[in-house]
Amino acid sequence: AQTVTQSQPEMSVQEAETVTLSCTYDTSESDYYLFWYKQPPSRQMILVIRQEAYKQQNATENRFSVNFQKAAKSFSLKISDSQLGDAAMYFCASQSADGLTFGKGTHLIIQP
Amino acid sequence: GAVVSQHPSWVICKSGTSVKIECRSLDFQATTMFWYRQFPKQSLMLMATSNEGSKATYEQGVEKDKFLINHASLTLSTLTVTSAHPEDSSFYICSASVQRVREQYFGPGTRLTVT
Numbered sequence: 001a002q003t004v005t006q007s008q009p010e011m012s013v014q015e016a017e018t019v020t021l022s023c024t025y026d027t028s029e030s031d032y033y034l035f036w037y038k039q040p041p042s043r044q045m046i047l048v049i050r051q052e053a054y055k056q057q058n059a060t061e062n063r064f065s066v067n068f069q070k071a072a073k074s075f076s077l078k079i080s081d082s083q084l085g086d087a088a089m090y091f092c093a094s095q096s097a098d099g100l101t102f103g104k105g106t107h108l109i110i111q112p
Numbered sequence: 113g114a115v116v117s118q119h120p121s122w123v124i125c126k127s128g129t130s131v132k133i134e135c136r137s138l139d140f141q142a143t144t145m146f147w148y149r150q151f152p153k154q155s156l157m158l159m160a161t162s163n164e165g166s167k168a169t170y171e172q173g174v175e176k177d178k179f180l181i182n183h184a185s186l187t188l189s190t191l192t193v194t195s196a197h198p199e200d201s202s203f204y205i206c207s208a209s210v211q212r213v214r215e216q217y218f219g220p221g222t223r224l225t226v227t
Binding site for chain 1: 158207216218220
């Protein structure tokens with residue numbers, strides 16, 4: 001069984017600043033993927049970034065990057081130059097043969 | 113590419129009636145579809161996984177007879193909530209994948225309100 005833990009129920013950041021969202025996971029799988037999803041008020045799940053566990057290089061998508069520490073089972077998301085449109089719930093997720101397991105989410109507030 | 117639609121986006125039904133929610137992959141053939149339930153201010157909880165032409169696999173605690181899932185084709189899966197009650201009111205989200213362990217593409221969700 002997989003578990004995903006997001007220890008920050010809510011985070012707040014000033015517009016244009018950088019914020020890091022934390023995520024730890026536990027899995028017995030050797031082949032798995034990790035994801036960060038964004039859920040805005042529309043509730044549409046939007047893929048932000050994904051990381052294949054076998055890749056050592058941290059994934060990057062424009063202003064979004066991850067710090068993947070496989071041994072520590074840590075997968076944090078860094079958002080640079082925060083924008084008002086980044087305000088949303090962010091879910092960390094782990095995927096293996098059993099499917100996706102989500103963390104409880106972090107509510108990100110962007111202060112103008 | 114990889115667009116998933118859900119219909120309806122919002123449905124209100126009376127207690128005791130059944131309601132069907134459709135999930136379609138519009139531009140790809142989905143070998144596997146997933147159904148999630150999300151309560152307000154909570155995370156997504158997987159209800160069941162379905163493969164085309166096979167019976168769905170339900171997560172522990174999900175009533176199979178209450179939440180009927182049919183995956184009749186590679187582009188369509190349906191979730192029927194039978195004899196709905198107010199406690200079934202929730203946000204239901206489907207997702208689809210081409211390969212079971214790869215990325216899932218999410219539909220926009222369906223809000224169910226049972227009165």
